[in-house]
Amino acid sequence: MGAVWQGASWLIALGVLAPIASLAWLALGADFAHWQHLLRYVLPDAALNTGLLLAGVGLVVLVVGTGCAWLVTACDFPGRRFLLWALLLPLAMPAYIVAFAYLDLLHPIGPVQGALRWLLGYDSPRQWRLPDLRSMGGAIFVLGFTLYPYVYMTARAMFMTQPAHLMEAARTLGETRFGAFWRVALPMARPALAVGLSLALLEALNDIGASEFLGVHTLTVSVYTTWITRSDLAGAAQIACSMLVMVVALVWLERRGRSRQRFGSAQRMRAIAPRRLRGGWAWLATLATGLPVLIGFAAPAAYLGWESFKRLSQGAGISAGLWASLYNTLGLALGVTVLAVAAGLVVAWATRSGISTRAPRRWPAQLAALGYAVPGTVLAIGLLTPALALDAGFAQLFGMDGLPLMGLGTVLVAACVIRFLVMPVGGIEAGLSRIPPTLEQASRLLGETSLGTLRRVHLPLLRPAIATSAMLVFVDAMKELPATLLLRPADFDTLATWLYAEAARGTYEEGAIAALGIVLAGLVPVILLARSQLSSLRRELD
Known part of the structure; x- marks a missing residue:
């Protein structure tokens, strides 16, 4: 029976690798003139914009994330207890929704610039205006x-587990508080910072909505426009292959960060005690940690709520198209969740059933995790050629017209399952690691098969891990934009694509309602994540 589980897990892992292999085949099989054109006219500007965007985003997330993590860990100030978990709230707000909100909020004739001109005594945007948000700086x-x-x-988890005596030793040797942070706390946190930075940059590389809304022509946007606007699938595949180089570099950064993590002995160590700030320094710390929450979540969420309220209060209601998009979103997310959790359970159980840490048994789980690192546009290009071949085979075999797999949304579901498979695999593996092997051994000694042991022993104990993984997959499938834009069937809209279309037309009323629905769905896992992170860190320190 173990061989069956191993075979199934390898099939799933090969399914994750299939789009990448298909992409490489499509790109290498194209005419060399494509490469010449791309290397001369497309890739230089798109790669430069992508590199600048990743460098700028990397700098911002490092400064803001590390600074906020250190302040809430090492200092005590007004609002700290609230900000401990509120700083996670921007995770509920996809970047394309934030861009959508700020394009209206910071419009030259919008509320923010209008209020600033009134305060400064100006009458029109011609006299004074903020820099245009549609720029590299805005993105x-x-x-x-x-x-x-x-x-x-990642930084807060590392700072909370650092022993206090190291900082005290640095202070005793004459270091200032900032010097002790710079020379002791920060170097020890570098592996965690590398992991967090690589995850943030992978998300930035996957983004298509915010970059296109803000006029930044990145590699991801180039893939979309080359395929959809110019109908050049081979060119899109070649651009997607160049994106994989950046993906490999970011995955290497994350792996290198993890490889440098080291754990001390189990001896209990005293954690850093927050130092109470007083006077202006206390309120400055509150402002510094509260501003990212305001910019990344509170301001765009308030805008979406106000715009949705205005439309509903005017009696306009919600259009039939938006209701259909909601149903499509829920149906897509539910299908992706069921398949991803089932596949994740197979991979995790195959790894567990071997009771071995040898590399071959770990490879399916590690390969299955690669899907999250591949941008949605790249997955879409890689899946298209196999899907068209299968559709042609189905049409000949069953006498069907059209493209049944594409038309039924099967390819879109497959892309989302591949992209989010890492969540159930990681979550269920973590749940299995907390179940003692003796329970399984006792079950097998009593005559239970491997499948029976999974069904009667492990599944009841895995319910919390499975539920959490399912919730994360469901919400991320609701928010997915790049793969949905490229692989959705005709006349099939989700809340994300509805919002994209509204922003492209410059209309914000119903787009705000769609965006608010996505944000409200995303709040649930973020709040649970904040609670679980705080409780796990407290257990480590107790």
Whole structure:
């Protein structure tokens, strides 16, 4: 039976690798003239913009995430207890929704610039206006303040587990508080910072909505426009292959960060005690840690709530198209969740059933995790050629017209399952690691099969891990934009694509309602994540 589980897990892992292999085949099989054109006219500007965007976003998330993590760990100031978990709230706000909100909020004739001109005594945008948000700086601003929680989470976990006596020793040797942070606390946190930074940059590389809304022509946007606007699938595949180089570099950064993590002995060590700040320094710390929450979550969420309230209070109601998009979103997210959790359970159980840490048994789980690192646009290009071949086979075999797999949304579901498979695999593996092997051994001694042991022993104990993984997959599938834009069937809209279309038309009324629905769905896992992180860190310190 173990061989069956191993075979199934390898099939799932190969399914994750199939789009990448298909992408490489499509790109290498294209005419060399494509490469010449791309290398001369497309890739230089798109790669430069992508590199600048990633560098700027990386700097912002490192400064904001690390600074906030250190302040709430090492200092006590007004609002600290609230900000401990509120700093995670931007995770509920996809970058394209933040860009959508700020394009209206910071419009030259919008509320923010209007209020500032009134305070400064100006009458029109011609006399005074803020820099245009549709720029590289605007994209870095939006993505940086949306993605900093990835660094904040990892940095705070590391700072909370650092022993206090190291900082005290540095102070005894004459270091200032900032010097002790710079020379002791920060170097020890570098592996965690590398992990958080790589995750944030992978999300920035996957983004298509915010970059396109803000006029930054990145590699991801180039893939979309080359395929959809110019109908050049081979060119899109070649650009997607160049994106994989950046993906490999970011994954290497994350792996290198993890490889440098080291754990001390189990001896209990005294954690850093927060130092109470007083006077102006206390309120300055509150402002410094509260501003990212305001920019990354509170301001855009308040805007979406107000715009939705205005539309509903005017009696306009919600259109039939928006209701259909909601149903499509829920149906897509539910299908992706069921399949991803089932596949994740197979991979995790196959790894567990071997009771071995040898590399071959770990490879399916590690390969399955690669899907999250691949941007949605790249997955879409890689899946298209196999999907078209299968559709042609189905049409000949069953006498069907059209593209049944594409038309039924099967390819879109497959792309989302591949992209989010890492969540159930990681979550269920973590749940299995907390179940003693003796329970399984006792079950097998009593005559139970491997499948029976999973069903009667492990599944009841895995319910919390499975539920958490399912919730994370469901919410991320609701928010997914790049793969949905490229692979959705005709006349099929989700809340994300509805919002994208509204922003492209410059209309914000119903787009705000769609965005608010996505944000409200995203709040649930963020709040649970904040609670679980705080409780796990407290257990480590007790």
